[in-house]
Amino acid sequence: MSEAxxxxxxxxxxxxxxxxxxxxxxxxIYIHGLRAAYGLGRSAKSKIFPWLVxxxxxxxxxxxxxxxxxxGLLPLNYIQFADAMSWLIIFFVAIVAPELVSRDMRAGxxxxxxxxxxxxxxxxxxxxxxxxxxxxGLLAVPQFVMFLGAAFTTKTGMRGVWHxxxxxxxxxxxxxxxxxxxxxxxxxxxxxxxKRAFAAGGIVAVFLMTTPIVGVISILHSATAxxxxxxxxxxxxxxxxxxxxxxxxxxxxxxxxxxxVYLIEALTLIAACMLLLLARYRKVASL
Numbered sequence: 310m311s312e313a314x315x316x317x318x319x320x321x322x323x324x325x326x327x328x329x330x331x332x333x334x335x336x337x338i339y340i341h342g343l344r345a346a347y348g349l350g351r352s353a354k355s356k357i358f359p360w361l362v363x364x365x366x367x368x369x370x371x372x373x374x375x376x377x378x379x380x381g382l383l384p385l386n387y388i389q390f391a392d393a394m395s396w397l398i399i400f401f402v403a404i405v406a407p408e409l410v411s412r413d414m415r416a417g418x419x420x421x422x423x424x425x426x427x428x429x430x431x432x433x434x435x436x437x438x439x440x441x442x443x444x445x446g447l448l449a450v451p452q453f454v455m456f457l458g459a460a461f462t463t464k465t466g467m468r469g470v471w472h473x474x475x476x477x478x479x480x481x482x483x484x485x486x487x488x489x490x491x492x493x494x495x496x497x498x499x500x501x502x503x504k505r506a507f508a509a510g511g512i513v514a515v516f517l518m519t520t521p522i523v524g525v526i527s528i529l530h531s532a533t534a535x536x537x538x539x540x541x542x543x544x545x546x547x548x549x550x551x552x553x554x555x556x557x558x559x560x561x562x563x564x565x566x567x568x569x570v571y572l573i574e575a576l577t578l579i580a581a582c583m584l585l586l587l588a589r590y591r592k593v594a595s596l
Contacts, residue, residue: 334427335435342439346405362401362447366394370451374458387452387480388551388558391487395544396516398447398491403512405443406495407505409436415503419593429590437492437583444488449481483551483558490543490575493582500589520544536565540574550575 347363348356370390377383385393413419422432456477463469494515499508519542526538539545539562548560553568564571 338435346443366451370454378462402491402495403509406499407508440492441488448484497582
């Protein structure tokens, strides 16, 4: 050691605090993803579209509640409201899904995530939970606004409130099914590219390109083909499930005796998207 060398004691000590582990990392990714979905903690420009969507769906719910209170008529029930807002939700997912996963790929931070006690399943689970929560919120909160409007203006007292609640709860389950399908497709497509524009275009294209197929099949003269036409598009697929499980839903999709087929395909599609997502990120984590 030279005479000019000096050893400095900077008081370094080993960390002796609690080790939070995987659950804390999962929760942190979930909270961050949910905040990112609505542009919280980001620039003002990033907040414009998410909160514009929130404002539109909430305004529609308020108008529907006001119309019902004044006229007694119900232009859209809770389930029809979810169907009517579905295209707006698609564009929301097309913006948010790339924000949740494509940015991590482009920034090259995935190796940092997986260097911690975090598995691919944890990462995907947190991202899926954040997206599902965000989409459910966009549908469930306005539906609750409609419920409040009906509950406070009912003329049959608590019986009317319980009746409205009986209509609301199945609609929330229906909205959850929408959210799971949108999330599965949106995150799977977004995970394939680090470019957000390409990911957003791919998500919208999946829904735009499959919807006309339903119209073509439905004009065939075969009654069976008409009942099965909704299977060709994710949009009509969920509507068909809702029509079968909730006969009063009036989603506009006639499924006849093929309701179980719609449900099986919907669950299979959601499960396939989740498994493909998991396989995609397990491959990344192993690199």
